Amino acid sequence: MLLEINDLDITYGDNTPTVENVKLSLNEGEILTIVGESGSGKTTVIRSILGLLSGDGHVSKGTLSFKGRDLKTLSLKEWRELRGKDISMIFQDSGNMLNPVQTIGHQFREYIQLHSDMSDSEADAKAVEILKRMHLPNAENILSSYAFELSGGMRQRVGIAMAITFHPQLLLADEPTSALDVTTQAQIVKELMQVVKESGTAMIMVTHNLGVASYMSDKLMVMAGGRVLEYGNARDILTNPQSNYTKTLLASVPTIGGKRYV
Amino acid sequence: MSEQNNTNDCLMSIEHITKEFKLSDGNILRACNDICIDISKGKTTAIVGESGCGKSTLVKTIMGIHEPTSGRVMFHGKDITKLSNKEKRQNYRHIQMVFQDPATAFNPKMKVKDLICEPLRSFGIISKGEVEERAKELLRQVDLPEEFVNRYPHSMSGGQRQRVAIARALALEPEVIVCDEATSALDVSVQDSIIKLLVKLQQEKGITYIFICHDLALVSLFSHKVVVMQKGTVMEQLDGDKLAESTHPYTRDLLNAVFSVH
Structure with missing residues (x-):
């Protein structure tokens, strides 16, 4: 258990x-x-x-x-x-957990290096790889962006990407798709399912969308x-x-x- | 769509509305592109689409918050996008609005009775002494207890606050109520009760609703007409009960994005 x-x-x-x-x-x-x-x-x-x-x-x-x-x-x-390593969390709006005055790349690198001894370039390469897994185009551009420059769906993908970086054994998600519109929600839910299945991660999700609950x-x-x-x-x-x-x-x-x- | 061809039923007609914004890099963003919609009297017209599709821009144009680049909105024989400030103020007696987040739509320092009756006081329709009585009456209409007159917005739940917002919109007995994502911030069961309330009020008073939403399943519950928008353009207009039969590829995408429970 x-x-x-x-x-x-x-x-x-x-x-x-x-x-x-x-x-x-x-x-x-x-x-x-x-x-x-x-x-x-x-x-x-x-x-x-x-x-x-x-x-x-x-x-x-x-x-x-x-x-x-x-x-x-x-x-x-x-x-x-x-x-952030064995247990990580995704919030309703990942934009709120990101520092508004630092680039996504800066924060991503800091997070990776906190839990590993990767060099700067290794950490950046890792970040790009994970962002690509979340179907984010131009991952390099995203690393040099600030949170407010991304749409809600993109920010949420960044939040999920960070949460799954170290293949956590347990992922906690607090209304991860409630702030998104239906089409983005559908994509994120499917991507989340995929990464969770691939890495064998257990997940506890909070939602009030019973359709999403039923699907996942x-x-x-x-x-x-x-x-x-x-x-x-x-x-x-x-x-x-x-x-x-x-x-x-x-x-x-x-x-x-x-x-x-x- | 036979009823829309009958011009007697048409309360407001949105004719060829185009709205362009000049971006800081000199490019032009066309948020609304040649939009034509007839709003039928006493019916619910839902405008659906993803974030950024231009639905809120369209509503702001109807409400006179900004002027369209071209086109007009005819209401009682007048183009309401070209009103003077004085006329615009009078026009708000007929068109009221309910916003997504009632917590931010209210002044937190005002009591419910003052919030609800502010439009009436502002137009000089009732005196200060009548506020409490009228507020109680309006609260009854939205199925809230009369004792709520002396509450503040923070001591109510989200659903109760949204009922107060509806009571305020009803105060001036408007012909049209524009709801901008009015139930998106609420839980399913609360959302359901708010929709039932809106439908009840429509049947009692013949109010016309313009309902902005991104949830197709929700609008299929109670809309007479659904307008699907994408990237500033109307993709399809169809009857509310025919939504499931749509063959338009974009509408199908939206329909397929909804997760069902079973």
Whole structure:
């Protein structure tokens, strides 16, 4: 088992837990999607895996183990080695994680050299190779660009490229395609699937697009109000939802050629 | 498309609108290229396309935010792209707008009642003493509790804020409401409830909607007419219930980009 989470409670400040009793497990190469509406705690769950809860959020109960290591006992140095290499993350808008006053190439090189002892030219060559894998044309041009000069879809491809540089064993993705329009979303989803399958990476994705969840996932978790309503095989849940909330969610998804209100 | 041939039904006609922007390198970007669309009274016209296809530029032209390079928009016998500032202000009584992100469309320091009634106060239609009563009435129309009159925008969820934005757009009893990606920032279940609300209001009041969106599945739920744009040009105009049968290659691309749940 690559990742195993049991009885996880997450608390912000001294209040009652925001997220309660989360249990999940993930094998190598498996894709788990967490769906639920805003404020249901889905982002909190994946942030806790990377030890990156915002503010005074902390794990108040339960265990998180990654390849048999207890994530709660890691030192800062151990976290630094793990983050970005064995476990990496893709954000909703990768433009926000990039430094606006440094070129993409500068940041990419810095990131690669942090986790390896490559020379500048080796690191640049590596960056170009990975950007090409994400179907970005003119990878050299992109390295000399600033984040604001790229479109949303291109920025997102850069973010994914950086996240998969070291073939992470676990990839966390927080709404990786929600800010994109449908055609770009479709391309990114397919490219993401391809790179994940090629490198045998396990992935946990947060989304509220049930179509994307259905296309990508092996496992599915439905959350509402900080609790897990359903967890298990994605196909089973989508074809035979148990909770009323999941049923409502599925009924809300518009389909082309389906129901019409007018 | 028989109903569009009937000129009595046509409330607004967009005629040969072209909008060019001069770029800093001296080149010219043609954001809208000879666009002709008839907007039918009491119906929903959806304008779909990827980012950068010119749909927002077109809306800005309709709203008089900028002047077209050529072409006109006829509304009640007048070209509304050539109005004086004074006439433009009066014209906004008939055309209102709902934006993508209600959090940024509201002044965070104003209470809901003042936000909703600002258009009415601005046109001197109601006195200060009538604000609370009218705000309650408008909140009822968008299915929000009356107690919300004294709330601030930050203490509401995204869906509730979007309902308030709709209430504000309704305040002046406009004939046309332009929705620019009005549900794109919302979760599926919330999105569904907002669409149901828009449809209900249309049936009650005969409001005409111009709905800008990139999600074809969503517009197939409730549009009477769908206009597909790409790179500033109208590729296809078709009836909302015929969307799935489109044979146009670009429309097919957009349709195929939608992930379905099953």
